[in-house]
Amino acid sequence: MSCTRILDKVYEYGGGEDMPLLLQLRIGLHLLICPGCAQEVERFEVTRDILRNDFLPPAPEGLEDSIMALVAAREETSAAEVFEAPGGLSTRGWAISGIIIMVSLVTAFFGLNFERIAHEAGMSFLLPVGITIGIVLTSYGALFIGSHLKEFSERFGL
Ligand SMILES: [Zn+2]
Secondary structure, three states: OOHHHHHHHHHHHOOOOOOOHHHHHHHHHHHHHOHHHHHHHHHHHHHHHHHHHHHOOOOOOOHHHHHHHHHHHHHHHHHHHHOOOOOOOOHHHHHHHHHHHHHHHHHHHHOOOHHHHHHHHOHHHHHHHHHHHHHHHHHHHHHHHHHOHHHHHHHHOO
């Protein structure tokens, strides 16, 4: 198998155990003889483990349920109002998703023993936290502006 194909397979199975044994063997063999792929796979696994274990800890118990209940309740009472635009959320829908995103982010990070971890891990912990919040907020803002471009241009006469 070629290097690209090896890496494709690794990414496809996420390095998990549900990968067929034969494929595991073939990849293992390839990694023995190919330092480039070995390094790439190692990098992938480190990133994956960080994402899985440290990056986004599970939200406090019951939070998901209460958010989903809130969303369901709102959908029932005002489905037409919240999701009025076909293929897009209304301003109210956007505000609600924004609040939900912020609540999940804040509780996810502060549900941790934040100070202790920040003290022990220092920048290596704070950096991904900052980056995550930054990325989420930026994407949210970009999506919001993108989908409300017409509204904005009308309102500000652009
Ligand atoms: Zn290779």
